[in-house]
Amino acid sequence: MLFNKKALATFVTCALAATTSFSTLAATTLKLSHNQDRNHPVHKSMQYMADKVKEYTDGEVRIRIYPNGQLGTQRESMELLQNGALHIAKSNASELEAFEPAYGAFNIPYIFRDRDHYYRAMEGEVGEKILEASYDKGFIGLTYYDAGARSFYANKEIKTPADLAGLKIRVQPSPTAVEMIKMMGGSPTPLSYGELYTALQQGVVDGAENNETALTTARHGEVAKIFSMDEHTMIPDVLVISSKVWDELSADEQQAMKKAAKESMAFHKDLWTEMTVESIEKAKSSMDVKFVAVEKQPFVDAVKPMHDAALQNPAIADYVRGIDALVSTN
Secondary structure (H helix, E strand, C coil), rough: CCCCHHHHHHHHHHHHHHHHHHHHHCCCEEEEEECCCCCHHHHCCCHHHHHHHHHHHHCEEEEECCCCCCCCCCCHHHHHHHHHCCCCCEEEEECCCCCCCHHHHHHHHCCCCCCHHHHHHHHHHHHHHHHCCHHHHHHEEEECCCCCEEEEEECCCCCHHHHHHHCCCCCCHHHHHHHHHHCCCCEEEEEEHHHHHHHHHHHHCEEEECCCCCHHHHCCCHHCEEEEEEECCCEEEEEEEHHHHHHHCCHHHHHHHHHHHHHHHHHHHHEEEEEEEEHHHHHHHHHHEEECCCCCCHHHHHHHHHHHCCCCCCCCCCHHHHHCCCCCCC
16 A cells, blocks of 8 residues: 555554553653664664663663564655654665765765775764754764665676666665766666666666675565676665654663664674675575676776865865775874
């Protein structure tokens, strides 16, 4: 059954009210929406956080998780959160750019040199400032979850930008992602993730860009047999909470929430590493996916104007400089 946005908001509001009314006097129950299944590392990491929040608040704050997009898509969840019909949601920096420009800093291709640089940014002052930047937009970030490095997959090798010529590449609905594909020479095609398998199968798009786990969890390895490891972006998932809900928590509850969220990010790091290794092995052995090494410099050169432009963009320039400053000199 399909709902329009107004109907969906009404449904979610009623559902949340029905499950919270009886427990209001005993505890604060916060509803968290995300679009992954219960076996995904991000769900397990959020469950870890929920358990810690309950522990650190002596049961006064509890988080109930709704996986598999039960309460709407990521974008719908963000809209519900902004209008007060939802408490917490998992999105990612790519989609959040449309709600808060600061997240665009994470979306710039090749802004991160490696995974260590990526974590220094997420765990450091610049990452925290980005999480806090959206307070006036109706939400703030609690923590980041590693979503790996995004590379191209299709039924041909993509080893240079020239290989993208004439190819329709699915991207997330992010202005930065669209611009990146254009500068690399491809044709960007924003498309819902849930529609991508069929789009690849039917040739609506020629390829996509994501991390290795998409090959197995979404079965994209069945319809795209070559994964070209250019690792153009490292875009984190982001856990966000309604500003209104945040303000209603006591200072101690806020501290407990942030502590639990930070610990869940560290918990997630190990889970993500394990899942990535398992996904690569499964894609190779069960799906006959070929993994291709890529010389990154031609791709870096193709999108360098995006980095230069970001340094002139007042909405994200300070964040970009902060991330650049964290590059290791070792």
